[in-house]
Amino acid sequence: MGNLKLYMAPGSCTTAIHILLEDLGEFFEAHIVNLPRGDHLKPDYVAINPKSTIPSLVRRDGTVLTETLGIAYWLARSNPRAGLWFDTPELETRALEIMGHVTATTHGQGFARVFSAGAFGGPEQDSAAISQMGREIVLRSFNWLEEVIAPGQYALGAYSVVDPILFYVCFWAAKTEIPVPKKLAAHFQRMLARPVVQRVLREEGYDPSKLMIAPAA
Numbered sequence: 001m002g003n004l005k006l007y008m009a010p011g012s013c014t015t016a017i018h019i020l021l022e023d024l025g026e027f028f029e030a031h032i033v034n035l036p037r038g039d040h041l042k043p044d045y046v047a048i049n050p051k052s053t054i055p056s057l058v059r060r061d062g063t064v065l066t067e068t069l070g071i072a073y074w075l076a077r078s079n080p081r082a083g084l085w086f087d088t089p090e091l092e093t094r095a096l097e098i099m100g101h102v103t104a105t106t107h108g109q110g111f112a113r114v115f116s117a118g119a120f121g122g123p124e125q126d127s128a129a130i131s132q133m134g135r136e137i138v139l140r141s142f143n144w145l146e147e148v149i150a151p152g153q154y155a156l157g158a159y160s161v162v163d164p165i166l167f168y169v170c171f172w173a174a175k176t177e178i179p180v181p182k183k184l185a186a187h188f189q190r191m192l193a194r195p196v197v198q199r200v201l202r203e204e205g206y207d208p209s210k211l212m213i214a215p216a217a
């Protein structure tokens with residue numbers, strides 16, 4: 001049996017999986033994939049994940065999991081004592097609803113346009129307009145998340161697998177100065193106060209005390 005191997009990049013969506021692995025006290029090897037250098041497109045990485053995306057998690061038996069949502073689900077379900085998954089179908093469903101929305105819409109439709117406008121239009125298209133469209137998608141998405149998360153607590157009450165997923169998009173909002181509504185901003189601060197989150201951010205090269213959220217009007 002080998003070690004767990006996380007293919008990741010500091011400050012990317014893989015931060016969510018990094019937090020979960022630390023929450024669970026899992027021993028793992030961190031393999032940095034340098035996206036600007038195109039490491040994700042090189043044959044060695046494509047052999048691991050033909051989609052060329054991060055995160056990828058190589059499990060102890062050598063099999064590979066991709067997709068933030070799938071990896072987070074597997075980590076939570078295979079460590080039941082950590083209590084990061086749910087014991088009612090209602091909470092399970094709400095968790096999948098939020099995690100699916102964050103990964104597919106807030107990230108996949110919104111932040112992807114903000115960070116990589118070029119991937120969404122031909123040369124004649126205005127990358128500033130694409131990026132602005134991404135910001136609007138993120139804002140709409142944050143408004144929906146604001147409605148569905150629990151007040152004064154973690155996303156669904158007790159700390160769970162959903163929280164690091166919600167955290168990574170608020171972390172990106174802090175980096176891109178996209179305003180964040182009240183409950184979500186409070187969730188971000190609650191996450192920042194967790195020692196594991198502080199340690200992960202420092203390991204990834206960020207100073208948690210310098211991450212500021214712009215409040216929504």
Ligand SMILES: N[C@@H](CCC(=O)N[C@@H](CS)C(=O)NCC(=O)O)C(=O)O
Pocket residue numbers: 012013014035040052053054055066067068069103108
């Ligand atoms: N749906 C995937 C998307 C992951 C994703 O887009 N990751 C970004 C980094 S945050 C990436 O790999 N970008 C490189 C690329 O798409 O070329 C997931 O949730 O894991």
